[in-house]
Amino acid sequence: MIQLENINKIYNESRPNSFQALKDISLHVGKGELLILKGVSGSGKSTLLSIMGSLIKPSSGSVIVDGESIAKLPDLHASNFRAQKLGFIFQSFNLFEALSVADNVAILLTNQSLTLEALHVSVSDAMEIAHISHKKDTEVRLLSGGEKQRCAIARALVNSPKVILCDEPTANLDSINSQKFIATIKELNALGKTIVIATHDPIFETLDARVVNIENGILLKR
Amino acid sequence: MQNKLFYNFLFLLLLKHRIKHISIFIISTLIVFILSSVVLLSNALQEEINTTLDSQADFVIQKMRAGKSVNTPLSWSDEFREIEGISQAQPRVYGQYFFKPNAEHFTIVGIDFFDEQKSKNLQKLITNLDMKKFLEKPNMLIGHGVKALLDKYYFFDYYVFKTPHQKKRKVNIYQIFPKESSLLSNDMIIMDIDLAREILGISEEQSTDIALYNPNELEAENIYVKLVLKHADIRVIQKSDIAKAYKRLFNYKGGLFLILYMIVLLTFMMILYQRYSMVQSSDKKEIGILRALGWSIKDVIILKVTESFMVAFGAFLLGFILAFFFVFVLDAPLLSNIFYGYANLPMDISLHRSIDFSLVSLLFLFYILPFMTAVLIPSWKASVIDPLEAMR
Amino acid sequence: MIFFSNSVIVFIFIEALLLLLLSIAFINVVGILKSWDFSATSTKQYLLEKRSYLVLLIIFFTLGFKIILLPYFIYMIDELNVLVPGAMCAAGVINSNIYGVYLLSLKVRILFLVGLWIILNHYDLQAKDYPFFKKKLWLFILIFFLIIAESILDIFYLINIVTDTPVSCCSAIYGVSGISNPIPFDLHVSELLGLFYLLYGLTLISALYRYALLSLFSNMAFLYSAYYSVVYFFGTYVYELPTHLCPFCMLQAEYFYSGYFIWGTLFLGTFFGISAALLQYITGKEIKKMYRYSLAFNSAFILFCSSYVLLYYIRNGVFL
């Protein structure tokens, strides 16, 4: 599903403050696989996830996701790719605090030519899977941390993505909510979604998944 | 393609950011208000003047001496009646009367009540007038401005004029003009023509000038030439000259205003540019989230530009409605003085409501384009920020 | 004096603002063209891609306003016709000095190129590797210089509109002066009409079988012949007066604004016909849609024009 070949990422290239965040990374993630990307802070996890999600572009190397080469896509196509095939879940939730749960979930669909009905169906399905339907009209700022995380999950699912990328999803959750999150991840994986989780939270060790370690921008062989 | 939800989202964002937009909104509303008021007012006045001109005499004849106009002999009017194409020649008596207590001028207009009144404005003023009763005693009709001044000096029912021969002449106030007509009649006094002659000191065989009417416009040039050749000391004023003079005055005043206004607009554009260039980190974060979710740069640009457009459009609507209210309901206090500063007394008029579509679209274009021009580059700048950095 | 008429001041102010924006776009375009390299993965290349969005934004914004300004220009000219003695319609005002005709034809040409640019941009963004990126920027540079020329002409034209000496009205400008035939190549009206329908047949064939080169030339010739045919033949049926020869009067309300439809369909039909060929050379791809549009608009144009003649015949039993 995700094939990375010889990825390098240099921030601020050809400037005095240039910094190589990723070094020659090759990684394959199979269809329906659950992968955990482990590494300390500053090791390059977020950078790698962003490259998988075509949010930033590698300095060299090739990225193929679901058969499509995304390393050099123009913005219009890269965005379309994200909108069609990807779901993002972030550490700090990144929700619109003043909007309701349903509105937050629907944001991604606002730029697509969908009928309003199809749109409502997608939104309520996603909220159903993420177990947040009962709060759909509540403003996000009134939610608890766990509920916010579930809202973020619903938002990541609204386009029925093939790939879900999570960047330190449990960093702002207590252990009960973390456990709930892991349960949801299992459900999603059972639905056949390919999931990549970047984390250094030991709680994920309970999960039956392939673990890859990253250190200073280099993947460690096991 | 943006769907309905996009606009829903846009409004939610606008509502949320209302603090950020409010100052721009207020300034914009003010600018639109000023522009619209001036344009609406000048347009309404122009219309007023056009209708006034319609009923004006086609030619006005004056006798000149040493470069000044002096009283015209009545014999001239009989002479001109003979000219082919002239339907009527009317000697007119009017002039300024100096009101000493307040050092102001009134305009006294004498009317021959047995003659047909060509001027529609005068006609309007003296309809429903009981002629017999009016002419029984020395009576006059006065405008609002005159009334206010006389009240000030406790002349509620009459005023005593002084003729140039130091004779006193007591004239009763018969009626006050209706308010709608006051653009022209504010400082006006209407009385019988003979009474007016006496007060203004014009002899029986003379008049202030002579008004000539000519129903066929195509003949105007010919008649003009004939008139000029009649006497050596004659001055002929054509209606078209007056129309042109008015038009020039308005275009000039309007043009001057427009240029001033453009300077204001340019300054405003600078402010807008600065205001929208300051992208707060919370805004950046929002854009970063949208981009990460799958919005393209194009989508974000559309969002930002539409957001500004909504502010601009809202301000336009509000500013225009306020201006409409200000000009047509409140009769443009203060502003109107700029436009008819040449009148003797403070004006007190109510304008006809007239707006046409092309005028509104002109106003809209003239305001919205600079506004959008100024926000274009800041919108782009905000849209292309790096999503990863913005979300950090 | 006309220069200080309020609507003219507004018009020039707006033009100046748009020109300012276009100049900003132009500077960016030059910068982008200098170091654009799609295959590069440098930060600089990605910044250029972002910069290109500013250019796109400005171009769409200004060109959109240009399209809104065209009716405003016509409205302004119409308003000026009161001030220009002798002018009955836009023809008099346009021809009141030598710049008017050039200005108008330049405006139409710019509109044509703008249309071409919009289509090219569409196909460029649709592909995943910016295949026509440089071509479309060069096209923009061409348009930019033409717009500068247009603005200069605008000012020359407006300054030189005469308000004191009478200008000719349309019949005097387009009418047969007796000595020389105003139709090119000394054609008779019936010959002109024959040519007109023949050329339409050619555009039809080129559109149906998608011959690019034929489409290019037949549409250009068709545009040329159609202009004269409308002025010297179909127009007289619109006005129902054999001596009334004018391309502008039909834009007025008296003739139900039919001129907008006539000139609009002609412009669109030939535009798609010509740009179908041009785009085929630029992109190397055959764009079937363009031929279809060309066919549709050309046919609508010719049907509309011919129907005036037919209806007149049916009603009166004779031709003019």
Ligand SMILES: Nc1ncnc2c1ncn2[C@@H]1O[C@H](COP(=O)(O)OP(=O)(O)OP(=O)(O)O)[C@@H](O)[C@H]1O
């Ligand atoms: N835009 C940037 N410019 C320069 N350096 C950057 C930039 N973004 C990230 N880096 C650097 O790249 C390295 C990897 O960053 P990254 O965000 O991928 O780390 P991470 O593994 O996600 O860390 P964390 O667990 O703290 O999120 C860090 O040292 C960071 O300082």
Ligand SMILES: [Mg+2]
């Ligand atoms: Mg990180």
